[in-house]
Amino acid sequence: MKETYDIAVIGTGPAGLSAALNCVSRNKKFIIIGPKQGSKKLEMAKKVDNYLGFISDSGKKLNQTFTGIIKRFNLNHLDTMVNQIYTMPDVFFIELKDGSTVSAKSVVLATGINMERGIKNEELYLPYGISYCPTCDANLYKDKEICVIGYNEDSIEETIFLSGISSKVYFVNMTKKVIDFDNPNIEVINKKPTSFELDGEKLLLNLEGDMLKADGYFVLKDSKSPENLVPGVEVEKGHIKVDANFETNLKGLFACGDLIGQPYQIGKAVGEGNICGLSASKYIERLNRR
Numbered sequence: 001m002k003e004t005y006d007i008a009v010i011g012t013g014p015a016g017l018s019a020a021l022n023c024v025s026r027n028k029k030f031i032i033i034g035p036k037q038g039s040k041k042l043e044m045a046k047k048v049d050n051y052l053g054f055i056s057d058s059g060k061k062l063n064q065t066f067t068g069i070i071k072r073f074n075l076n077h078l079d080t081m082v083n084q085i086y087t088m089p090d091v092f093f094i095e096l097k098d099g100s101t102v103s104a105k106s107v108v109l110a111t112g113i114n115m116e117r118g119i120k121n122e123e124l125y126l127p128y129g130i131s132y133c134p135t136c137d138a139n140l141y142k143d144k145e146i147c148v149i150g151y152n153e154d155s156i157e158e159t160i161f162l163s164g165i166s167s168k169v170y171f172v173n174m175t176k177k178v179i180d181f182d183n184p185n186i187e188v189i190n191k192k193p194t195s196f197e198l199d200g201e202k203l204l205l206n207l208e209g210d211m212l213k214a215d216g217y218f219v220l221k222d223s224k225s226p227e228n229l230v231p232g233v234e235v236e237k238g239h240i241k242v243d244a245n246f247e248t249n250l251k252g253l254f255a256c257g258d259l260i261g262q263p264y265q266i267g268k269a270v271g272e273g274n275i276c277g278l279s280a281s282k283y284i285e286r287l288n289r290r
């Protein structure tokens with residue numbers, strides 16, 4: 001049987017890596033999950049002038065320094081994305097991009113904020129055939145028609161994979177690149193999705209006024225909204241709600257960084273990550289004393 005970690009930190013940006021440091025200091029059995037490249041946002045900052053001790057240099061350099069701790073402290077790290085987190089009493093099941101799972105008694109969520117807005121009605125009509133994980137759900141659509149709303153490189157590969165299972169794939173191209181799959185099973189649509197609409201039990205996608213009807217829809221982008229990532233987590237005005245210890249409404253689930261609110265700053269993310277790692281460690285120590 002696979003081991004259950006004390007703590008799983010999700011996200012390799014400033015908040016997640018800072019949380020990881022306290023998990024190391026408190027000697028917890030932990031894992032950090034997220035891309036080895038760290039924070040794309042930080043990478044985009046041309047010049048960082050407001051982070052104490054770091055004098056006027058690029059966000060890229062700071063990001064490299066931050067992610068460098070993975071090697072330096074030999075952190076237990078999985079270079080992948082989390083697809084969904086399921087909450088059970090005293091344990092969380094973390095489903096990864098490839099469909100496999102990791103379990104942990106506590107989770108620190110540090111996945112940043114999603115700058116891309118979701119599609120209108122996406123959350124409302126989730127049970128009518130919207131998915132985020134081709135590996136997990138492709139078999140539901142064997143010989144059926146599906147639509148991929150693809151925002152990244154990964155979505156191109158996943159579309160090719162899905163075209164081998166379903167009878168037809170519509171690829172709504174949100175990648176900002178010209179794409180030609182050269183595959184009769186795949187139709188590329190270069191229109192923006194404006195909303196999901198329900199026609200009886202059937203889900204339709206509104207593409208700038210044209211309605212597309214498919215059996216299932218895969219929304220594939222780099223990050224998901226918090227309520228899609230962790231069903232049941234309390235969100236207020238787009239941010240996860242936490243208490244003074246950075247614990248959410250779900251016992252054992254902590255959150256920090258941009259994900260819990262403004263100002264969106266490196267210093268705030270690092271500070272909150274630090275407290276979050278400590279809060280999660282103390283939660284485990286209390287759990288083990290029970």
Ligand SMILES: Cc1cc2nc3c(=O)[nH]c(=O)nc-3n(C[C@H](O)[C@H](O)[C@H](O)COP(=O)(O)OP(=O)(O)OC[C@H]3O[C@@H](n4cnc5c(N)ncnc54)[C@H](O)[C@@H]3O)c2cc1C
Nearest residue numbers: 011012013014015034039045082111112257258264265266
């Ligand atoms: C252009 C730009 C310039 C900026 N300049 C400054 C500045 O000068 N000074 C300043 O203080 N701040 C600046 N910021 C803001 C700063 O970058 C953020 O406040 C900070 O990076 C937030 O850290 P975070 O860890 O909360 O989130 P992020 O940095 O967004 O990190 C989130 C991490 O979670 C990972 N992740 C997301 N979803 C998943 C998932 N499902 N599974 C696993 N991992 C996941 C991401 O890949 C990433 O590693 C700037 C931001 C931008 C966009």
